[in-house]
């Protein structure tokens with residue numbers, strides 16, 4: 430697995446990073462485990478939280494430089510890369526300000542005596558992260574666990590090594606001791622060996638269902654906890670009583686942000702039959718306005734996919750969908766360009782026997798389904814192997830809330846795209862994974878919630 434920076438807009442190799450050896454892995458494990466057994470990890474949380482404040486300040490100060498590194502390495506529009514760096518600073522500050530309260534002892538009334546639950550770090554964690562939010566995915570694991578005292582060893586995606594290395598340098602510059610956060614350019618086999626190591630107590634993975642299944646099994650074999658943030662095939666429901674203009678405008682953003690490479694992107698558009706024609710017409714018009722180009726050019730509205738392989742996969746998926754009966758309402762093809770561009774695309778008439786019906790399209794390809802009532806919406810939304818997020822547009826909030834409760838996902842947003850914020854839990858069900866990141870839930874995934882009881886006897 431070569432760690433390479435290849436600019437997705439030019440497909441030019443920029444830099445190759447040397448892989449870390451098994452000796453490097455052992456050294457990282459020794460440093461992380463030694464830190465876990467030190468007062469830094471097990472002692473007062475107040476010695477760790479200033480690092481997160483400093484990290485947030487560094488992210489804000491270096492936002493433009495960090496954003497350019499990400500846009501050049503994985504193709505995200507520069508404005509979206511800036512927003513990602515800002516979001517990372519917000520997550521760092523959130524845990525700097527709230528972790529102490531989240532991890533404070535919780536008293537329990539009990540007939541057995543004075544009882545409370547303490548929160549202790551459990552040890553070294555292995556994080557395995559994807560390229561699509563090259564900094565945010567790392568911060569989602571680092572911030573809560575640095576506050577809690579769990580050292581992190583991370584394997585980032587092989588196509589974003591510059592982001593990976595830069596993030597590690599920032600964490601050290603913020604004052605984190607050696608062993609608190611270590612980035613390793615390693616293979617899947619080396620990840621497996623790390624998970625197997627008795628000094629590692631848990632695994633956090635964000636990525637594909639395939640990677641999640643393999644890594645979670647490796648963790649389970651050694652009875653280690655895992656959190657998995659995997660793929661999604663999220664619905665974007667537009668009801669007959671929605672603000673259609675807003676639904677179209679948000680729908681375009683929800684499908685095309687990050688060139689559609691978002692686990693919680695809107696992928697299955699479920700439109701009430703009364704507004705289907707109007708929605709499709711306005712949605713197509715909006716796709717027609719899209720400007721493909723260099724992600725660093727502020728006027729670009731659709732950048733390239735992250736890699737040649739991602740473009741080949743998406744092209745194959747669309748071809749297969751059409752072969753099995755889908756209709757191309759708009760777009761449908763890769764763009765003849767040196768970069769990895771795919772046209773903004775709308776597919777309709779996807780029947781349940783079409784493989785596309787159950788597939789996630791990790792790119793600017795919208796599947797549109799037309800339904801007649803709310804029961805059909807719920808049936809269609811839940812007829813999926815995934816259960817990550819979802820969005821419902823309606824001006825009848827009570828109706829939307831009822832639908833939100835019936836949709837089998839980990840998150841539902843009403844009159845908004847499926848978003849994320851430090852203070853809100855993120856995660857899904859079914860093959861979208863398990864566990865939650867961010868909020869008060871995220872910081873408790875890898876702590877020992879330890880009961881202490883002082884008997885009255």
Ligand SMILES: NC(=O)C1=CN([C@@H]2O[C@H](COP(=O)(O)OP(=O)(O)OC[C@H]3O[C@@H](n4cnc5c(N)ncnc54)[C@H](O)[C@@H]3O)[C@@H](O)[C@H]2O)C=CC1
Nearest residue numbers: 558559561585586617620636637640643658659660692791
């Ligand atoms: N839930 C989410 O936020 C994301 C989900 N995805 C899903 O992943 C798919 C492909 O994106 P990729 O980044 O290529 O996902 P991927 O699952 O191939 O890679 C994610 C991370 O897992 C690592 N990995 C893969 N197989 C592994 C193994 N056997 N052992 C250890 N590590 C392994 C990769 O090197 C990378 O660091 C997308 O189609 C989407 O479904 C991708 C990005 C984000």
Ligand SMILES: CCCCCC(=O)O
Nearest residue numbers: 562691692693848849
């Ligand atoms: C803005 C939403 C972030 C989703 C991160 C993901 O694709 O895993």
